[in-house]
Amino acid sequence: MQFQSKVVLVTGGSSGLGFAIAEAFVSQGADLIITGRRQPQLDEAASRLGGNVSAVRTDISDPASLGELFKHIGAVHGRIDVLIANAGMGEIEPLGAITEAGFDRVFATNVKGTTFTVQRALPLMSEGSSVVIIGSTSSINPGPGMSVYGATKAALRALVKSWILDIKGSGVRINLLSPGPVDTPSLRAVLGENAPQVIDLLNEKSTLGRIGQAHEIGQAALFLASEASSYVNGAELFADGGASQV
Template sequence: MLFENKVVLVTGGSSGLGFAIAEAFASQGAKLVITGRRQPQLDEAVKSLGENASAVCADISNLGDLTQLFSHISGVHGHIDVLIANAGTGEIEPLGAITEAGFDRLFTTNVKGTTFTVQGALPLMGKGSSVVVIGSTASINPGPGLSVYGATKAALRSLVRSWVLDIKGSGVRINLLSPGPVDTPSLRNVLGENAQEVIDALSEKSTLGRIGQAYEIGQAALFLASDASSYVNGAELFADGGASQV
């Protein structure tokens, strides 16, 4: 699973799972391009990722930003070997309190943004390239308040299953990586004062007795993007300690 001189784009790569995934590819020699919406955060991430990393400030829900992103990559690198379509957002809104604004934010970023990220990257990807779309176990077990978020991630599963047929014969693989709960600052911020209590409860559901660590998702992404999974296409890998299987 070496990526020496491979051009790897990680959207939403400046923090959380995206940054952990970017770190995994950096450790294997990739030429990294990360995106995010906040330039200062991107600058800090690039410093940590090393000299082979660069950043482009872009919001995947903005098609103009995506056009500029792919134009930049085309001019600098000429192609993309791996796309990690990670950028996304989440909100807790239970039925009865779902807002139009919240609904639109989730679908615009998670579904529309991911769709046009993949579509925009494909002309720069050739035979042997790989797309990994980051989903979530919320697509099959969303939990209270996560119906809309879970629906956006379920939509990604449907998209991937169709896309592999749309690009049949291209030599580009597309797979879905769906993490379970992972101990990140963003998760703890969403959970608020009850964070540890909820994490303990989620740990009980896992057959490993714990929730995930961000670096473990990075390792799973390396596998799906690499030649080690060369015959894996259109699949969904659940990285959740077995919670979705029991």
């Protein structure tokens, strides 16, 4: 699980799980590119990460923005060894209150954006390269108000199963990493004043007795991207303390 001088792209790498994943790759010597929609947060993240890190402002739901990203990577690095397609979003909208605008935003980022991120990255990838797409246990157990978000993550599963056939023989692997609840500031912000009680309930659902820590998702991403998983392709790894398995 060494990535010395490997070119690694982490979309949505300026905060939360994306930042933790970026941290894991930097610790293993990667030449890292992180993206996000807000330049100040990107710059701060790059400074905190240290190492050989560049930050490129990108909105993956915008084809022109994606085009500029991959043009930059091609000119500077000439290749991508690992793509972590992490950028995504979610909105809580229960049935009866789902808005067309909200539906379009979530699908445009999580499904359309991920699709064209992978498609544009492939010409820069070669045999031995790896794609890890960040899904979610919400794809099988979305919970109240999360139907649209869960549907986008379920769509990623279907895409991966088809894509490994589309690129058969290329030597590029595509796998899905689906975290369960992870104790991050963004999760606690979404839960608001109910955060302690909800996290207690989530701890009880886990067969390990706790929810995840962000660095643990980073380690799982390292595994799926590395030679340690060289014969793993088209798989979905649930990193959720066993909650989805019982």
